[in-house]
Amino acid sequence: MDFEKELKVTETNIPGLLVFDLSVHGDNRGWFKENWQRAKMTALGLPDFGPVQNNISFNAVKGVTRGIHAEPWDKYISIAAGSIFGAWVDLRPGETLGQVFTTRLDPSKAIYVPRGVGNSFQALEDGTVYTYLVNAHWSLEQKKTYTFVNLADPELNIQWPIPLEESERSEADLHHPMLKDAKPMAPRRT
Amino acid sequence: MDFEKELKVTETNIPGLLVFDLSVHGDNRGWFKENWQRAKMTALGLPDFGPVQNNISFNAVKGVTRGIHAEPWDKYISIAAGSIFGAWVDLRPGETLGQVFTTRLDPSKAIYVPRGVGNSFQALEDGTVYTYLVNAHWSLEQKKTYTFVNLADPELNIQWPIPLEESERSEADLHHPMLKDAKPMAPRRT
Ligand SMILES: Cc1cn([C@H]2C[C@H](O)[C@@H](COP(=O)(O)OP(=O)(O)O[C@H]3O[C@@H](C)[C@H](O)[C@@H](O)[C@H]3O)O2)c(=O)[nH]c1=O
Ligand SMILES: Cc1cn([C@H]2C[C@H](O)[C@@H](COP(=O)(O)OP(=O)(O)O[C@H]3O[C@@H](C)[C@H](O)[C@@H](O)[C@H]3O)O2)c(=O)[nH]c1=O
Numbered sequence: 001m002d003f004e005k006e007l008k009v010t011e012t013n014i015p016g017l018l019v020f021d022l023s024v025h026g027d028n029r030g031w032f033k034e035n036w037q038r039a040k041m042t043a044l045g046l047p048d049f050g051p052v053q054n055n056i057s058f059n060a061v062k063g064v065t066r067g068i069h070a071e072p073w074d075k076y077i078s079i080a081a082g083s084i085f086g087a088w089v090d091l092r093p094g095e096t097l098g099q100v101f102t103t104r105l106d107p108s109k110a111i112y113v114p115r116g117v118g119n120s121f122q123a124l125e126d127g128t129v130y131t132y133l134v135n136a137h138w139s140l141e142q143k144k145t146y147t148f149v150n151l152a153d154p155e156l157n158i159q160w161p162i163p164l165e166e167s168e169r170s171e172a173d174l175h176h177p178m179l180k181d182a183k184p185m186a187p188r189r190t
Numbered sequence: 191m192d193f194e195k196e197l198k199v200t201e202t203n204i205p206g207l208l209v210f211d212l213s214v215h216g217d218n219r220g221w222f223k224e225n226w227q228r229a230k231m232t233a234l235g236l237p238d239f240g241p242v243q244n245n246i247s248f249n250a251v252k253g254v255t256r257g258i259h260a261e262p263w264d265k266y267i268s269i270a271a272g273s274i275f276g277a278w279v280d281l282r283p284g285e286t287l288g289q290v291f292t293t294r295l296d297p298s299k300a301i302y303v304p305r306g307v308g309n310s311f312q313a314l315e316d317g318t319v320y321t322y323l324v325n326a327h328w329s330l331e332q333k334k335t336y337t338f339v340n341l342a343d344p345e346l347n348i349q350w351p352i353p354l355e356e357s358e359r360s361e362a363d364l365h366h367p368m369l370k371d372a373k374p375m376a377p378r379r380t
Pocket of ligand 2: 034247259309310329360
């Protein structure tokens, strides 16, 4: 991991999907970072997305894989320990539907995932801690409005570092449809 | 750590210092938790504190100790990995000045620390990850407005599980004044 980088944002091939470099300060105790800083980051182009919920998932072993889930809210995702390989798929109706972006994230990186972009990741280390802020309250009923796509879809051709057959996944994530059979996410009601 | 607890809030001897039990869901992949959920938690009595910054500190080894810092904003603190022994000291002018509360936190717990309450903790495990939300943007200049107290103040008599002499601390945290010489935090300007 790189320390003392300058806070920076990088655009991707998926519109609105933004990768951040964070500044991590190391010392005799470990390290410290501003994981999200509204003023500095909105100045760089992060939407002022108004988080109301913070979720944390603990991924016990290398290879745990979760996704692909597009939910009807925005997410700001980062790593508190360990590292991941992430894959994002545009699931909004339109020209960029099906575009894929992949990258590795460690604690010195973050990513902003706009509503309708499918999210997935694989833990690259035992004990990887994944934390994210969202701007709507989750509820079980809303799962009906998600768009799910299969991690193994050959059309997406995601190069998972650890073969999916060897990875821990949830029962649900084994059975999502391929992109060609998935229903793109409905636009936000206005 | 306890799984599947019900979300719950408990008051302490320090006014406004609130301890939360969080619901952690375990499965074949590890675990998942709603670390902060504005609607459910404000319904239970968490102030609607309006976070604008999320900080994470990584504490590499057991015994790392940080504090005692009272800053001019509110904090919602929790654990993403490992566990801590925490100590909080009321540093607001008034009847409860000098009151101490201590407890252990693991990922199934969180604590809300109102402005003017001094915050400190000791990592009880290697690789302990401490994450918190605050409702003001940090800046170096504001350090002048903090109230600092010494972790070793005999008047506070905090029973640190790992002796302070054996703990990693910052140079700054070695030199804070004792409570009797500290300047209580000025009330919020209105
Ligand atoms: C997402 C979520 C789940 N839960 C509960 C439901 C289950 O008991 C448990 C685990 O839920 P699952 O849906 O299996 O978690 P998961 O880790 O498979 O889901 C996550 O995958 C990421 C790739 C996405 O980006 C996330 O937004 C989320 O969908 O947590 C909540 O209580 N609140 C929440 O916000
Ligand atoms: C608090 C903070 C520090 N920093 C930088 C300054 C230093 O380079 C580095 C470490 O800062 P320090 O003040 O030494 O961190 P620290 O871990 O000793 O300070 C923390 O201690 C906890 C007990 C308090 O509750 C926290 O609110 C904070 O004061 O991080 C930020 O960039 N943003 C911030 O918000």
